[in-house]
Amino acid sequence: MYLPPDCQAIQMALPQRRQRLSELIDIPVVLWSGRYSPRNFPANTYPFRASSHFLYFAGLPLENAAIRLEGERLELFLDEAPAGNALWHGEMPQPSDIAEWIGADGVFPHTELEARAQGAATVRVQHPETQAQQVRILQRSVPAPPQSTGIDRALVEAIVTLRLTHDQGGLAELRKAGAVTVAAHKAGMAATQIASLEAGVRGTMEGVILSHNMTCSYNSIVTVHGEVLHNEQYCHPLQPGNLLLADVGAETPLGWAADVTRTWPVSGQFSPTQREIYQIVLAAHDACIEQIKSGVEYQEIHLLGARVIAAGLVDLGILRGAVEDLVEQDAHALFFPHGIGHVLGLDVHDMEDLGDLAGYAAGRRRSQRFGLKFLRLNRPLKAGMLVTIEPGFYQVPGILNDSKNRDRYHNLVNWERLDQFSDVRGIRIEDDVWVTETGTEVLTRDLPTQLEEIETLINHR
Amino acid sequence: MYLPPDCQAIQMALPQRRQRLSELIDIPVVLWSGRYSPRNFPANTYPFRASSHFLYFAGLPLENAAIRLEGERLELFLDEAPAGNALWHGEMPQPSDIAEWIGADGVFPHTELEARAQGAATVRVQHPETQAQQVRILQRSVPAPPQSTGIDRALVEAIVTLRLTHDQGGLAELRKAGAVTVAAHKAGMAATQIASLEAGVRGTMEGVILSHNMTCSYNSIVTVHGEVLHNEQYCHPLQPGNLLLADVGAETPLGWAADVTRTWPVSGQFSPTQREIYQIVLAAHDACIEQIKSGVEYQEIHLLGARVIAAGLVDLGILRGAVEDLVEQDAHALFFPHGIGHVLGLDVHDMEDLGDLAGYAAGRRRSQRFGLKFLRLNRPLKAGMLVTIEPGFYQVPGILNDSKNRDRYHNLVNWERLDQFSDVRGIRIEDDVWVTETGTEVLTRDLPTQLEEIETLINHR
Numbered sequence: 001m002y003l004p005p006d007c008q009a010i011q012m013a014l015p016q017r018r019q020r021l022s023e024l025i026d027i028p029v030v031l032w033s034g035r036y037s038p039r040n041f042p043a044n045t046y047p048f049r050a051s052s053h054f055l056y057f058a059g060l061p062l063e064n065a066a067i068r069l070e071g072e073r074l075e076l077f078l079d080e081a082p083a084g085n086a087l088w089h090g091e092m093p094q095p096s097d098i099a100e101w102i103g104a105d106g107v108f109p110h111t112e113l114e115a116r117a118q119g120a121a122t123v124r125v126q127h128p129e130t131q132a133q134q135v136r137i138l139q140r141s142v143p144a145p146p147q148s149t150g151i152d153r154a155l156v157e158a159i160v161t162l163r164l165t166h167d168q169g170g171l172a173e174l175r176k177a178g179a180v181t182v183a184a185h186k187a188g189m190a191a192t193q194i195a196s197l198e199a200g201v202r203g204t205m206e207g208v209i210l211s212h213n214m215t216c217s218y219n220s221i222v223t224v225h226g227e228v229l230h231n232e233q234y235c236h237p238l239q240p241g242n243l244l245l246a247d248v249g250a251e252t253p254l255g256w257a258a259d260v261t262r263t264w265p266v267s268g269q270f271s272p273t274q275r276e277i278y279q280i281v282l283a284a285h286d287a288c289i290e291q292i293k294s295g296v297e298y299q300e301i302h303l304l305g306a307r308v309i310a311a312g313l314v315d316l317g318i319l320r321g322a323v324e325d326l327v328e329q330d331a332h333a334l335f336f337p338h339g340i341g342h343v344l345g346l347d348v349h350d351m352e353d354l355g356d357l358a359g360y361a362a363g364r365r366r367s368q369r370f371g372l373k374f375l376r377l378n379r380p381l382k383a384g385m386l387v388t389i390e391p392g393f394y395q396v397p398g399i400l401n402d403s404k405n406r407d408r409y410h411n412l413v414n415w416e417r418l419d420q421f422s423d424v425r426g427i428r429i430e431d432d433v434w435v436t437e438t439g440t441e442v443l444t445r446d447l448p449t450q451l452e453e454i455e456t457l458i459n460h461r
Numbered sequence: 462m463y464l465p466p467d468c469q470a471i472q473m474a475l476p477q478r479r480q481r482l483s484e485l486i487d488i489p490v491v492l493w494s495g496r497y498s499p500r501n502f503p504a505n506t507y508p509f510r511a512s513s514h515f516l517y518f519a520g521l522p523l524e525n526a527a528i529r530l531e532g533e534r535l536e537l538f539l540d541e542a543p544a545g546n547a548l549w550h551g552e553m554p555q556p557s558d559i560a561e562w563i564g565a566d567g568v569f570p571h572t573e574l575e576a577r578a579q580g581a582a583t584v585r586v587q588h589p590e591t592q593a594q595q596v597r598i599l600q601r602s603v604p605a606p607p608q609s610t611g612i613d614r615a616l617v618e619a620i621v622t623l624r625l626t627h628d629q630g631g632l633a634e635l636r637k638a639g640a641v642t643v644a645a646h647k648a649g650m651a652a653t654q655i656a657s658l659e660a661g662v663r664g665t666m667e668g669v670i671l672s673h674n675m676t677c678s679y680n681s682i683v684t685v686h687g688e689v690l691h692n693e694q695y696c697h698p699l700q701p702g703n704l705l706l707a708d709v710g711a712e713t714p715l716g717w718a719a720d721v722t723r724t725w726p727v728s729g730q731f732s733p734t735q736r737e738i739y740q741i742v743l744a745a746h747d748a749c750i751e752q753i754k755s756g757v758e759y760q761e762i763h764l765l766g767a768r769v770i771a772a773g774l775v776d777l778g779i780l781r782g783a784v785e786d787l788v789e790q791d792a793h794a795l796f797f798p799h800g801i802g803h804v805l806g807l808d809v810h811d812m813e814d815l816g817d818l819a820g821y822a823a824g825r826r827r828s829q830r831f832g833l834k835f836l837r838l839n840r841p842l843k844a845g846m847l848v849t850i851e852p853g854f855y856q857v858p859g860i861l862n863d864s865k866n867r868d869r870y871h872n873l874v875n876w877e878r879l880d881q882f883s884d885v886r887g888i889r890i891e892d893d894v895w896v897t898e899t900g901t902e903v904l905t906r907d908l909p910t911q912l913e914e915i916e917t918l919i920n921h922r
Contacts, residue, residue: 037498038587039510040716040807041814044679046507047693049500086859087798090689126499128589199674207668213660213695218505228551232508234674235465235714253696255501337548346501353502398548 010059010254013169014103019072024158027151028070030120034127035064051125052346055255058102076104077113113137121151146355160358165384173256178432178443180250181258184208185447188246189457198222199234205248214250217257217348221247226426227394240267245426257348259388260444261430268458277393277424280312282449284391285429292440294383302340302375305391306332317417330371331412339375341388383437390430465714471520474630475564480533485619488612489531491581495588496525512586513807516716519563537565538574574598582612607816621819626845634717639893639904641711642719645669646908649707650918659683660695666709675711678718678809682708687887688855701728706887718809720849721905722891729919738854738885741773745852746890755844755898763801763836766852767793778878791832792873800836802849844898851891
């Protein structure tokens with residue numbers, strides 16, 4: 001942990017975040033940051049990632065810390081580094097210095113936490129031993145957030161209200177994550193022709209992110225098998241006819257995420273069939289972003305994307321019928337089985353630890369429809385939200401070869417025509433879109449989406 | 462998880478490993494691989510790392526698997542991928558295919574494990590929920606390995622016997638990890654003059670490792686503050702007078718590690734004072750490797766390194782006195798406070814989850830001496846062991862400014878002379894050394910250690 005040099009925007013945002021929380025709930029709150037998780041032995045850990053709820057209110061990725069919020073009062077619980085620590089890990093900022101940075105009114109060792117935490121609401125963290133500590137300190141059970149009740153549930157709802165829209169501090173970080181992510185994708189495109197494996201492009205892209213002193217906000221997807229939605233293998237060779245799908249995003253040192261996908265041809269030139277499908281996905285991407293502004297229902301954006309894809313596939317002769325009917329029957333979902341996007345912030349799927357309490361407006365539940373059940377966000381959009389827009393087209397064997405789907409969509413799909421597009425396994429185009437009162441600002445707009453520009457980035461190195 | 466294309470050497474080594482285990486202990490053994498650990502929300506995990514003990518006997522990084530070994534019989538416990546998995550994660554190899562690859566005599570779903578695991582020895586894994594599963598399935602406590610007793614302790618001792626020396630399968634993987642690590646360090650040197658932060662060099666080095674479809678075997682140290690031994694910050698700017706210390710190692714997809722350190726001048730040219738100290742550390746490095754062969758006590762190698770460093774510092778006028786006396790009084794440890802190295806294999810500090818049961822021969826315990834207490838390995842060397850040799854020189858404020866040290870070493874250190882070496886914060890030179898009957902093979906020998914060669918790699922890009 002270090003005090004980053006350029007994070008005044010976050011520092012300045014903290015008091016207002018805490019004040020807004022105190023306006024929403026009138027109960028003390030204790031939030032834990034979590035601890036290192038061991039990898040293959042206790043001293044060889046995964047890189048530390050603080051709980052996002054802690055980061056939202058404390059700003060800094062402090063390991064093994066807790067904060068107590070009550071009204072506008074903030075207390076920090078953080079032990080001094082143990083003797084001998086300086087040899088192995090260097091001089092750490094003193095707890096009192098950190099307390100000053102985050103604007104805490106008091107700083108205490110962990111031994112003080114139990115006495116001061118009674119009656120407080122909390123959110124369960126990911127780190128198992130810290131979960132146990134939460135239970136021990138609060139002297140009660142602390143269920144997973146989607147199952148929370150009482151004061152914990154009230155806290156979750158207040159946090160959702162706050163974190164759904166971003167202040168200037170969050171936005172400044174999200175812009176930085178977006179800019180580095182754009183650079184990583186451009187480098188990935190430029191490296192494609194010298195890479196022999198998917199891993200070669202992945203290494204180049206993540207190398208750029210690390211070189212900016214950021215980390216990855218999720219495990220990168222860099223694959224010629226774009227039809228596998230969360231593919232985390234990088235072992236396939238890059239072949240000239242392949243499309244490479246790269247879903248890679250940076251995370252700032254303070255924890256703010258980007259999430260971007262581009263799909264490009266290994267050869268540097270899209271085939272005619274790849275161009276046709278790419279243009280459909282891009283049309284959906286552009287149409288969705290065009291329609292976003294405060295007040296619009298995100299599910300309507302999803303359905304708009306579905307209609308544009310369905311219409312494009314009708315034009316190509318892959319689907320048959322009226323666009324509205326096809327979407328109503330979820331025929332688009334044969335090729336676009338996931339949602340049009342999600343909220344983005346401190347988490348790449350922001351607040352997904354809260355289940356659908358963040359993504360879905362009160363009283364709404366996931367549809368069981370094939371074309372809607374993977375939609376992660378179903379709320380009216382508000383100015384200050386950051387959402388992804390990520391339409392796609394995939395030929396997933398498990399979907400297209402499923403006999404139930406073959407029966408159900410027998411008359412709606414021209415399977416022979418589809419066979420002509422066998423060099424299109426998966427295409428996704430994803431950007432990070434900031435919602436304003438009147439429209440959008442695409443934080444990742446500097447990364448081209450047009451076919452020709454992408455081809456130029458691959459070939460010009 | 463995938464079946465890697467070039468890992469026949471591991472596959473061929475598995476039967477013999479299991480046979481040797483059955484010769485050492487006559488009890489059934491169950492080993493768990495572990496599971497994904499969550500990062501900031503359950504679906505956003507850290508990259509999976511299987512337990513090293515599981516990897517040793519099963520070969521493949523299977524998530525949420527267990528093996529049961531009894532005599533030469535091997536059973537695999539692995540559930541089929543759940544329905545719908547293919548959409549998100551692609552088609553996985555079937556448990557029966559994996560069982561065939563690893564040479565299992567039977568394959569069972571997890572539900573069968575409890576009935577077949579009774580009375581088995583095990584080693585506690587790192588993943589907390591899997592630890593709980595171990596207790597539940599075995600219906601007994603499973604303490605951390607250093608505290609193990611009875612059959613678990615017998616298993617630990619057998620595993621130490623096996624894993625301390627490497628077979629051809631392990632060696633083949635360790636060579637691959639070493640080769641990629643060498644490439645990463647060379648790239649880091651070549652990138653230094655265009656990087657502005659430590660992060661720039663780190664990103665380049667890790668980018669090379671990822672590009673070879675490997676991962677890092679530990680959190681990289683790439684720092685101008687080499688005096689912080691496990692520095693994991695990358696935010697400092699690179700200044701022309703700085704030395705950059707890079708301790709970065711690759712891990713193969715099957716889990717085998719390299720661990721290499723080089724220290725080089727940001728400017729591309731060592732200063733005269735940096736050259737003087739570097740030559741001392743290099744002399745220690747070379748002398749230690751020169752003396753290694755089967756039968757030699759590793760602690761003697763450590764003390765040899767300490768003597769070479771002490772002698773060099775006497776020559777420079779930093780230490781005063783007879784070399785043997787200085788080392789006996791631990792005066793070298795003011796500047797070289799850690800051990801000369803450790804065993805290396807599936808873990809970067811191999812089997813460190815077992816505490817000192819692996820590193821220290823039976824009946825030996827850590828010395829409390831300042832100059833010996835951080836020595837991780839104290840055994841007679843055997844052909845087939847892989848050890849690091851990593852002497853260093855550091856100016857650690859917490860050591861050199863400690864008033865007890867100032868008093869104790871008052872007459873042995875020329876502090877004014879030391880002040881002239883203020884541009885040497887930390888130097889370490891580390892290689893991976895394979896022990897043979899008659900000497901060594903340095904697996905990472907292709908990475909230069911000589912000053913001039915390093916300067917050439919930095920300046921020639």
